[in-house]
Amino acid sequence: MVATLALGLAVMPGGADAVTLPSFLGIPLDGLAPTEISAGDLNGDGVDDLAVANEGGTTITVLLSTVGGGYQAPQRYQVGLSPSNVHIHDFTGDGVDDIVDVDAGASTVSVLPNLGDGRMGTAVTSPTSTAGTAALTAADFDADGALDVAVSHPAGAVAVNLGRGDGSFGPPATYPGPLGGIGVSAGDFNGDGAPDIASVGPASTTQSILTNKGDGTFEHTTVPVGPGAVCNRTGDLNADGAVDVISASADGHMGVILGRGDGTFEPVKNYGTGSLYASCFGVDDLNGDGAQDLAVGNIAGLSMSTLLGNGDGTLQAGTVHPAGDAVITCTTGHINADDAVDVVCPGGAIPVVIAYDGKGDGAFAPPRRLALG
Numbered sequence: 001m002v003a004t005l006a007l008g009l010a011v012m013p014g015g016a017d018a019v020t021l022p023s024f025l026g027i028p029l030d031g032l033a034p035t036e037i038s039a040g041d042l043n044g045d046g047v048d049d050l051a052v053a054n055e056g057g058t059t060i061t062v063l064l065s066t067v068g069g070g071y072q073a074p075q076r077y078q079v080g081l082s083p084s085n086v087h088i089h090d091f092t093g094d095g096v097d098d099i100v101d102v103d104a105g106a107s108t109v110s111v112l113p114n115l116g117d118g119r120m121g122t123a124v125t126s127p128t129s130t131a132g133t134a135a136l137t138a139a140d141f142d143a144d145g146a147l148d149v150a151v152s153h154p155a156g157a158v159a160v161n162l163g164r165g166d167g168s169f170g171p172p173a174t175y176p177g178p179l180g181g182i183g184v185s186a187g188d189f190n191g192d193g194a195p196d197i198a199s200v201g202p203a204s205t206t207q208s209i210l211t212n213k214g215d216g217t218f219e220h221t222t223v224p225v226g227p228g229a230v231c232n233r234t235g236d237l238n239a240d241g242a243v244d245v246i247s248a249s250a251d252g253h254m255g256v257i258l259g260r261g262d263g264t265f266e267p268v269k270n271y272g273t274g275s276l277y278a279s280c281f282g283v284d285d286l287n288g289d290g291a292q293d294l295a296v297g298n299i300a301g302l303s304m305s306t307l308l309g310n311g312d313g314t315l316q317a318g319t320v321h322p323a324g325d326a327v328i329t330c331t332t333g334h335i336n337a338d339d340a341v342d343v344v345c346p347g348g349a350i351p352v353v354i355a356y357d358g359k360g361d362g363a364f365a366p367p368r369r370l371a372l373g
């Protein structure tokens with residue numbers, strides 16, 4: 001997603017380069033360039049499978065877990081131009097998770113329906129706002145039982161597409177967003193049961209909050225977040241039941257706004273990652289103490305940082321875990337059958353997933369590389 005900042009220049013809709021990407025058998029030669037990742041169990045074996053967005057081309061790569069541990073050979077599925085963000089959720093209501101991505105170069109949202117065993121069917125593609133696209137988040141905003149998506153737009157907008165329950169979406173409704181908006185997350189900030197939306201952008205010093213009226217339409221407010229925010233996630237760092245919002249910033253800090261539970265937030269507090277250019281991240285309990293922690297990709301640092309939570313909403317200083325290779329973004333999941341939370345990050349000079357096997361105490365084994373091509 002963050003690589004949209006760089007790659008987006010070449011692939012914005014209507015840009016001269018948008019139609020000049022070299023292609024071979026429909027797949028651009030530079031088609032890997034993995035920028036975003038999501039972990040979820042697509043084949044039902046209890047171990048997370050991995051979906052990677054290849055922003056340099058038109059595909060999503062899926063790595064399915066194997067019975068004996070490890071991953072099968074990567075499978076690539078066609079979506080729209082420049083998929084910049086990917087998530088795993090059930091969009092078709094069959095109880096099996098599917099893959100959704102936003103196609104930054106086509107202003108579309110694509111759903112790859114799970115055939116039931118982790119193989120994906122042909123993408124179902126729906127238009128979203130043409131204001132350029134970057135990231136998406138999924139939630140049931142209108143409470144009809146079908147997952148919907150909110151898409152962030154660098155031009156300063158957030159578009160909401162309501163899901164039809166079959167992998168397709170209705171037309172976008174567009175709301176104000178932060179300038180440069182490339183991060184978006186959902187959470188129920190005011191405790192009324194309806195998911196709300198938070199969006200950040202590096203060109204804005206405020207985070208846009210879209211409060212759900214309960215029917216999938218929204219009211220816009222802003223809260224200060226500090227400059228340079230490129231990605232945000234929701235969590236509950238102080239375990240008070242009120243949703244908090246965490247943002248990663250290009251200068252290498254994580255900004256936390258603790259939710260008060262009524263839709264308002266405490267002032268932002270910043271925590272260093274110990275590296276440069278924080279990008280997307282996972283929120284999970286990495287050391288098993290019951291408090292949520294962060295695992296952050298350091299684009300400029302060839303590393304992943306963990307920031308352990310103290311349980312009261314504050315974070316410890318970042319610990320840097322070298323990757324020995326480029327790291328774009330990171331998320332958390334379970335890449336093997338133990339209970340310890342793991343971290344996976346797309347990147348690499350040769351495109352790979354860099355997989356950190358968690359030991360359960362906040363430490364990690366040296367990272368492995370999972371081939372993507």
Ligand SMILES: [Ca+2]
Nearest residue numbers: 045047049065
């Ligand atoms: Ca699996």
Ligand SMILES: [Ca+2]
Nearest residue numbers: 140142144146
């Ligand atoms: Ca819905």
Ligand SMILES: [Ca+2]
Nearest residue numbers: 236238242244
């Ligand atoms: Ca909280």
Ligand SMILES: [Ca+2]
Nearest residue numbers: 285286287291
């Ligand atoms: Ca923890």
